[in-house]
Amino acid sequence: MQTGYLIVGAGPAGTWAIKGIRQEDQAKKITIVGEQPYCAYSLPLLTKGYIQCRFKEEDLFLVEEDFYRKNGAVFLSNSKVVEADLKEKRVILDSGAEIRYEKLLIATGGRPRRLSVLNSDMEGIYYLRTLDDSKGIKAAAKTATQAIVIGGSFIGVELAVALREVGLPVKLIMLERYIWETLLPEAVGKYLMEKLIEGGVEVFPEEKVIGFEGRGGKATALRTESGKVFEGDLFGIGVGIKLNTEFLKETQVLIERGIRTNEFLETNVAGVFAAGDVAEFDDVILGEKRLVGHIENAQFQGYTAGRNMAGAGIRYSRVTAYDSAVFGIPLIFVGALESGKEFWIRGKEGKPPQGCFAVREGRVVGGVLIKPRGKEVKALKELIENKDIDISRFEEELKNPDLDLLTLVNRIKIT
C-alpha cells in the first residue's frame, strides 16, 4: 500500500493529526494505523465515569465512527506496526503488509509499566490504559470484595477513587509519603490525601511492594518490604508508563526519554514527526525538553504535527492542563509542575490550600488549582506563557486565595 501521510497510533494525537493535515491539504491520501479495534476515545473518562457505569461505551468516543472516511483517511484498526525502515519510507504491520509513505507521524503513546516483582503475572492483577483494560477491571469489580491499588500518582489515585465509587473497600499502597509527591508540595499533597481518606480509601504511604501471593494462579495478597501483607481479590497497578517505540529500534530516529522532536514536532529524521505522550519536544514556552502525558497536549500536538506534515511550519507553543478529581473535588494541573524550583502555596494559614504555583527564576512554570473558579485556569495558563514578567514581587498576592486569579493576572500583565 502507498499513502501520502501515514499516522501510526489512532489515539487522540494520531486522530487530531488528520484534522491538522486536512486543514492544509485536502487531497493527499491519509492512512492511520491503530492497534486497538476502536476509533479514538477518551482515556480520562475511563476513570472518571466509565468504570463507575456513569458513562456508557458510546459516550467515550472522541470522533464519530465515520470521521476517518469523511476526512479521506483509511483507518486500519486491529493493526500494529512492528517494524519501520525510515530510509526506505516504509513500515511493516503485524499482518506482514507493507505501507509506503511520504510523511510519517508517530503517535503511539504508551502502555502501563509492569511491576516486576514475585508472582506479578498472577490472575486478578490489573493495569489500566485502554478501554479493554477498563472493561476487565469493571467486570472484576462486580464480584470483588477488597481492592488493593498500587501507585500514588494519577492512575493509582483515580483508580482508587473509581473502585471506591463502585462500592468496594479500597486500600492504596504507595512508595510516596503522600499522593502526587513528585508534583506537589507536602501541604497540598497531604490535604488531597486527607480527602482521599475521608472518601473511604485506606492509604498506606512509604510501602514498597515486593511480591504477590495466591492460590491456583490467582493473587490473594501482596506483601511489602516492611513485612505487611494486604489481602484482596482485585489488584490494580498504576506505576507509570512505558512508551511504545519498539518498532523504531532499528531506525536512526533519536529517542531519549521519548522520541525527540524540535518545536515543529519533527524528529531528527526529515519528514518523520512525533506527537502526544510519546514525543519529547522542545517546549518553546518553558525553554526545555518536555515529555507530557495530557490529552489536551496530545490533541493539540497531533493537530500541529498534522499541519506541519503538510508544510505549515508552525511552532508548537501551548500551555496544557490535566484535570483530575478526588471524590468530586476538581483539580487542574497546569504547565510543568516538575520544572519548578520552589512552590508558592495558595491558601491561608490553618485553612485548606486552594492550590500552588511552581516557580523558577521569577517565573511561574506550573500550578495546581483546587476547585478553580471562573476563568482561573485560563489565567494560570497566561501567567505561565508570559515569560517576560518577573513575578517575584507578586508573591504575596498570588498566595492570597481571596484574590481572583484572572483579575490579578490581568493586572500583572500591564504592570
Ligand SMILES: Cc1cc2nc3c(=O)[nH]c(=O)nc-3n(C[C@H](O)[C@H](O)[C@H](O)COP(=O)(O)OP(=O)(O)OC[C@H]3O[C@@H](n4cnc5c(N)ncnc54)[C@H](O)[C@@H]3O)c2cc1C
Ligand atoms: C485511565 C486514564 C486516565 C487519564 N486521565 C487523564 C485526564 O484526566 N486528563 C488528561 O489530560 N489526561 C489523562 N490521561 C492521559 C491521556 O489519556 C493521554 O495523555 C492521551 O491519551 C495521550 O494520547 P496519545 O494519542 O498520545 O496516546 P494514546 O492515547 O496512548 O494513543 C496511542 C495509540 O497508539 C496505539 N499504538 C501503540 N503502538 C502502536 C503500534 N505499534 N501500531 C499501531 N498502533 C499503536 C495504541 O493502541 C493507542 O491506541 C489519562 C490516561 C489514562 C490511562
